[in-house]
Amino acid sequence: MLRSGAGHPDAGQSEASTSRQLSPEEEAQRLYATLNEYLLLEHKAQPRLCLPNESENGEVTTGARDGAAHVLRCLKVWFDLPADVLINAISLFDRFLTKMKVRPCHVPCITVSCMNIALEQYAADTDTKRSISVEELVSISQSACTAGDVIRMSRVIVDKLSLVTGCRTSTVLDWLRLLRAMLRLHADQCAIVLPPSCQEEELVQLLEIVCCDAACVNTRTSELALVLLYYKLEQQLAESLAAAEESGTIPEHAYYLYDFARQLQLHCHMCDTTLAHARARVRHVLSRYERCEARRDQRQRLVWRLSERTLKVLRPTDRLTSLLPTIEEQHFAVDATPTRTRSGSESSENEETSDWPRSPVLPVYCDN
Known part of the structure; x- marks a missing residue:
C-alpha cells in the first residue's frame, strides 16, 4: 500500500512547485525514496496465475x-x-x-x-x-x-484481496511513470534530450497492449516497466547508429540513457536471465500486435445479426416483398364501364393483403 503522495512520481513535484522548486538532488532523493517504497510492496500486487490453455x-x-x-x-x-x-x-x-x-x-x-x-x-x-x-x-x-x-x-x-479504502498497491503503470521520471531527470542532468519515442503516451499504449496478453501476466511489475523503457531506448539507439553510419561518428550520449537503465536494473535487483525472458515475451506480444494491425484492412466488416422480433421493432418489414404483382392493362370503351361485384362481408384491405408474403424481406441499398 502506498503512502499519500507516492502513487505518482509527479505528485510530490506538483505539490512542491507551489511552495518552491526542488533542486535536482532533492528530486533524485524523492524519486529514489519512492522507488525503494515500491520495491518493498511489489510482491503484494504481483499475480501468479497458472491457467490452462x-x-x-x-x-x-x-x-x-x-x-x-x-x-x-x-x-x-x-x-x-x-x-x-x-x-x-x-x-x-x-x-x-x-x-x-x-x-x-x-x-x-x-x-x-x-x-x-x-x-x-x-x-x-x-x-x-x-x-x-x-x-x-x-x-x-x-x-x-x-x-x-x-x-x-x-x-x-x-x-x-484485503483492499483498504484510500490505500492501494503500486501497479505497473506507477512503475512505468516512476522509471520514466528518473530517466528524464538523468537526461536533464546530462543535457540530453529525451527521445520522442519515450513519451508517456506511447509507453502507456504499449503497456495496455502488453497487459491484455496472458503471456506477460506473471512478469514482475518492475521488470515489465523497465523492459518497455528498454524497448524504446533500443529503437532510439538503432536509429542513432544508423545515422552515425552515414556521418561516420557515433555520438556518446546515445549510450548514456541505456547505461542508466542498466543502473536501475541493478538497483532493483533484477536478474539478467529473468529480464531477458521478459524482454522476449514483450517483443513477441508487440510483434504479434503489429502484424494484426498491418492486416486490419483485410478484416471482414462488422455484421449485426438481429432477431426477427427486434428487426420488426426497428423497422416494420412484414409487408415488404421483392416481387411486385404485374398490372395488366385493359382497354375499355368510353361509354362502357366495367362492372364490379362488391361483397358486403369482405373488406378491401383483406383482398389487397391476402396474397402478400408474411416473412420479412429486407431491401438492398446499393452505393451507385
Missing part, C-alpha cells in the same frame, strides 16, 4: 482471461477512462484469479466488478466524483448480470 474441468483458460482484459479495454475506450483505471482493473482481475478458483460463467461479472472497484479507487485517489454508474457498466459490457450482482461481487473481491 484448454478447459478440462470447467476452469478459466488463458483465452477467457485475455477476453476479459479486452472487455476492460473496450470499456476504457467507450467511457474515455484514464489508463490508471484500466491497468488497476486488470491487476485486480489477475490477483483475484490467483487467490480464488472461479467458474467461467462468473468471469463476466468479475470483470465488470473489477472495473467498478477501479473506478471507485480512482475517484478516491483523485478526489473527484464518479461519473459512471454501475448500471451503465452492466449495460455497455453486456455481461448478462445485474447491478446487484456486480455490487455483491465487488464486495467479495474487496474482501478477498
